[in-house]
Amino acid sequence: MPGRVVVVGGGVVGACCAYYLAKSGARVTVLDRGRFGMGCSHANCGYVCPSHVLPLAAPGAVWSTLKTLFKRNSPLKVRPATALANLGWFLGFARRCNERDMLAAGRAIQALLNSSRSLFDELIRQEGIDCEWEARGLLFVFQTPKAFEHYAHTDELLRGRFGMGARRFDGDAVSALEPALKSGLAGGYLYEGDAHLRPDRLMGELRRVLLSLGVEVREDCPATGFVRQDGKATAVRTPAGDVPGDQFVIATGAWTPLLNAELGCRVPIQPGKGYSITYPRPAVCPSYPLIFEEHRVAVTPFRTGYRLGSTMEFAGYDDRLNRDRLSILTEGARPYLRELPAGPAEEEWWGWRPMTYDGLPVIDFAPAAANVLIAAGHNMLGLSMATATGRLAAEMLGDGKPHIDAAPYALKRSGERPRVSGPRGV
Numbered sequence: 001m002p003g004r005v006v007v008v009g010g011g012v013v014g015a016c017c018a019y020y021l022a023k024s025g026a027r028v029t030v031l032d033r034g035r036f037g038m039g040c041s042h043a044n045c046g047y048v049c050p051s052h053v054l055p056l057a058a059p060g061a062v063w064s065t066l067k068t069l070f071k072r073n074s075p076l077k078v079r080p081a082t083a084l085a086n087l088g089w090f091l092g093f094a095r096r097c098n099e100r101d102m103l104a105a106g107r108a109i110q111a112l113l114n115s116s117r118s119l120f121d122e123l124i125r126q127e128g129i130d131c132e133w134e135a136r137g138l139l140f141v142f143q144t145p146k147a148f149e150h151y152a153h154t155d156e157l158l159r160g161r162f163g164m165g166a167r168r169f170d171g172d173a174v175s176a177l178e179p180a181l182k183s184g185l186a187g188g189y190l191y192e193g194d195a196h197l198r199p200d201r202l203m204g205e206l207r208r209v210l211l212s213l214g215v216e217v218r219e220d221c222p223a224t225g226f227v228r229q230d231g232k233a234t235a236v237r238t239p240a241g242d243v244p245g246d247q248f249v250i251a252t253g254a255w256t257p258l259l260n261a262e263l264g265c266r267v268p269i270q271p272g273k274g275y276s277i278t279y280p281r282p283a284v285c286p287s288y289p290l291i292f293e294e295h296r297v298a299v300t301p302f303r304t305g306y307r308l309g310s311t312m313e314f315a316g317y318d319d320r321l322n323r324d325r326l327s328i329l330t331e332g333a334r335p336y337l338r339e340l341p342a343g344p345a346e347e348e349w350w351g352w353r354p355m356t357y358d359g360l361p362v363i364d365f366a367p368a369a370a371n372v373l374i375a376a377g378h379n380m381l382g383l384s385m386a387t388a389t390g391r392l393a394a395e396m397l398g399d400g401k402p403h404i405d406a407a408p409y410a411l412k413r414s415g416e417r418p419r420v421s422g423p424r425g426v
């Protein structure tokens with residue numbers, strides 16, 4: 001039995017780990033260096049999207065990434081200094097930009113996505129979670145016929161290899177389906193199995209559920225390391241004192257490499273910065289969540305608002321809000337939407353996605369301590385994979401047989417040996 005478990009990190013992954021652990025009978029404490037739910041899980045786009053099985057590392061991605069080194073305002077941006085300082089990570093990414101590795105990663109991503117999608121249904125129903133959950137699907141929209149036809153290959157691959165086909169809408173059929181879109185667009189693909197929710201409301205509700213299960217949540221409580229005995233951790237060190245436990249989960253998202261020395265490995269995570277802007281609902285508000293692939297902008301309609309999000313910047317742990325990146329979102333939405341958001345935004349936000357080079361999270365025990373489980377590195381899909389990760393973590397720490405094979409999420413990937421190193425980053 002799990003006994004006392006300390007979960008470090010109060011994002012959606014840590015919260016779901018805490019939930020399934022508490023349900024399995026553990027006494028759980030969640031620690032966060034800041035406030036619960038205010039990391040990358042706060043104002044993301046809110047998609048719970050089993051359609052997103054393909055990792056970023058795909059054929060052709062090296063060239064498109066290289067081009068961003070020389071473009072000022074591209075939705076995907078890599079700062080040359082960041083690439084040089086983290087060459088190993090970027091080379092790992094480049095090595096996986098082939099069809100075989102992409103499909104292998106896709107299968108492992110899909111296992112977490114599919115399980116999470118049904119666990120979300122169960123969690124929301126069983127706990128009465130009010131997070132503006134809607135299972136309407138996700139609509140990919142294309143401006144140009146060239147991009148629309150090009151995407152047909154991806155749709156074919158998703159259908160053939162992953163059983164994840166979409167409904168295709170040609171030309172104005174897409175604006176007939178979604179009247180908030182302009183006419184004259186090339187078309188769209190609707191993934192009907194996807195859903196969306198309002199992430200900040202989800203985090204508020206998860207906190208309520210955790211507290212009702214007796215979970216203790218400690219904020220402003222950064223974990224700095226472990227007290228260790230006989231190859232195991234006995235407590236988490238924090239400036240406010242040691243927090244004892246029998247088992248530990250490290251769900252610290254993009255910050256995880258800062259604990260490398262304590263974990264005894266180099267966790268292959270880079271912060272991938274993204275932005276969102278949240279507005280009040282416009283008069284002509286989309287009813288479907290939308291992705292404008294060519295401009296890499298996502299639009300999420302909530303019952304209580306409306307969000308534009310996306311962009312990806314590899315710039316290390318840069319914590320400044322860059323207005324140029326925000327304007328990519330509004331400008332990118334302009335060619336598609338009949339009504340652009342007007343008036344002041346309710347929130348302008350950025351978050352660090354925990355990016356691994358192969359698109360897979362790490363869900364594995366730390367080399368430095370046999371009772372410390374790392375659950376981090378969920379890339380662009382941490383919300384969509386959170387429930388399955390939480391359940392898997394509870395199974396790995398308890399007596400339960402894992403409901404999905406955890407092997408693809410091991411620290412040691414494709415024959416690589418995890419290296420011990422000091423903290424990097426910040």
Ligand SMILES: Cc1cc2nc3c(=O)[nH]c(=O)nc-3n(C[C@H](O)[C@H](O)[C@H](O)COP(=O)(O)OP(=O)(O)OC[C@H]3O[C@@H](n4cnc5c(N)ncnc54)[C@H](O)[C@@H]3O)c2cc1C
Binds near residue numbers: 033
């Ligand atoms: C613009 C944008 C849009 C996105 N849209 C989607 C989407 O639609 N669907 C989807 O599935 N995903 C989406 N994502 C990705 C998703 O937000 C992340 O993958 C997910 O939030 C990661 O969750 P996490 O719990 O691992 O990390 P976080 O939410 O960042 O939580 C980590 C927590 O750990 C805490 N922490 C760190 N270090 C310590 C320490 N030493 N001690 C104590 N606490 C610590 C931090 O304070 C933080 O609260 C999006 C991301 C961005 C940026």
